[in-house]
Amino acid sequence: QEKVQQSPESLIVPEGAMVSLNCSFSDSASQSIWWYQQHPGKGPKALISIFSNGNKKEGRLTVYLNRASLHVSLHIKDSQPSDSAVYLCAVVTEGADRLTFGKGTQLIIQP
Amino acid sequence: EAAVTQSPRNKVAVTGGKVTLSCNQTNNHNNMYWYRQDTGHGLRLIHYSYGAGSTEKGDIPDGYKASRPSQENFSLILELATPSQTSVYFCASRQGNTGQLYFGEGSKLTVL
Numbered sequence: 001q002e003k004v005q006q007s008p009e010s011l012i013v014p015e016g017a018m019v020s021l022n023c024s025f026s027d028s029a030s031q032s033i034w035w036y037q038q039h040p041g042k043g044p045k046a047l048i049s050i051f052s053n054g055n056k057k058e059g060r061l062t063v064y065l066n067r068a069s070l071h072v073s074l075h076i077k078d079s080q081p082s083d084s085a086v087y088l089c090a091v092v093t094e095g096a097d098r099l100t101f102g103k104g105t106q107l108i109i110q111p
Numbered sequence: 112e113a114a115v116t117q118s119p120r121n122k123v124a125v126t127g128g129k130v131t132l133s134c135n136q137t138n139n140h141n142n143m144y145w146y147r148q149d150t151g152h153g154l155r156l157i158h159y160s161y162g163a164g165s166t167e168k169g170d171i172p173d174g175y176k177a178s179r180p181s182q183e184n185f186s187l188i189l190e191l192a193t194p195s196q197t198s199v200y201f202c203a204s205r206q207g208n209t210g211q212l213y214f215g216e217g218s219k220l221t222v223l
Contacts, residue, residue, distance in 0.1 A: 034210040043115075043201050043214030044154070088154065092210040097161075098144070098169070099210055103153035 002027045002093050006102035014110050019076040021105050023089030026070065033065060033072045034099070036088040044088055048074070079109045114138065117202050117215035124222050130189040132218050134202030142205040143185040144212065145169070145177060147198040154201070160185055192222045 003026040013019055023033070032051045036044035050056045050065045050072065060077045076083055089102040114137045124130045136143065144159040156169030158177035166177040174196060176188040189196055199219050203212040 031208075032210045036212075041217070043203075043216050044212070045214070046211045049210055090210060090212075092208065097142075097167070097208075098156055098159065099212065101154040103151070 002030070002091055002096070002100040004089055004091050004100050004102040006087075006089050006105050008105060009103075010106040010108070012108045012110060013079060015079060015081060017079050017109075019079050019083070019107060019109075021074045021076075021087050021089075021107070023072045023074075023102055024070055025072070025089075025091045025100075027091070027093050028067060028070060029094050030067075030070075031092045031094040033063075034090045034092070035061075035063065035074050036090060036101075038086040038088060038104070040085075047087075081109045081111050083107065084109045115202055115204055115213050115215040117200075117218045119218060120216065121219050122221070124189075124192045124220065126193060126222060128192050128222075130192050130196075130220065130222075132187040132189075132200055132202075132220070134185045134187075134215060135183050136185075136202075136204040136213070137183065138204050138206070138213060139182065140204035140206045140213070141182070142207075143179065144203045144205070145175075145185070145187045146201045146203065147171070148201060148217075149198050157187065157200075189220075192220075194222045196220065197222045 034049040038044040086104045090099040145157045146154045160179040202215045
């Protein structure tokens with residue numbers, strides 16, 4: 001069964017800083033990796049995904065995938081207080097009928 | 112924008128009572144899911160469905176039943192609620208095998 005681990009568990013950074021979140025997974029047959037953002041009292045919302053080795057940039061977000069090391073990272077440039085949320089890493093394994101989620105990273109951006 | 116609506120949003124139940132959490136989606140998605148979210152455990156899959164009439168067990172199905180009477184509706188049923196089932200429950204829908212789930216706003220259940 002796929003295992004997904006995220007680090008750090010929590011992170012506090014000043015506004016404007018670069019944020020780096022990490023996620024490691026166990027199954028090299030993973031099809032895609034998704035990052036979800038969850039604000040307090042709300043459901044998770046898909047943020048960005050990556051399918052191929054390498055990186056993908058969308059606005060202030062960049063995600064890096066290294067299949068050889070089974071590692072993916074999410075970087076948030078010029079962080080804003082509105083970025084404060086829990087970030088969940090989710091892995092889709094080929095042939096699987098579900099996503100496997102990590103436990104999340106609590107991010108706090110201090111104004 | 113894909114929409115998933117859960118009801119009730121908050122529920123207080125007594126131990127041994129029956130609880131039904133309802134979920135409605137207007138996305139016309141085939142797949143629907145019920146998760147619970149607890150501190151230290153993250154999101155854990157309880158039941159899911161491929162379409163009307165279908166229900167499948169997830170990773171933690173004990174103590175829960177599910178019902179999918181139509182494409183739009185998916186319910187989670189706790190026949191005999193216990194305090195350990197106090198949690199926040201999320202419903203989600205998904206089309207095919209894409210990794211993009213659309214979540215509802217959650218249902219907070221407290222079992223006393």
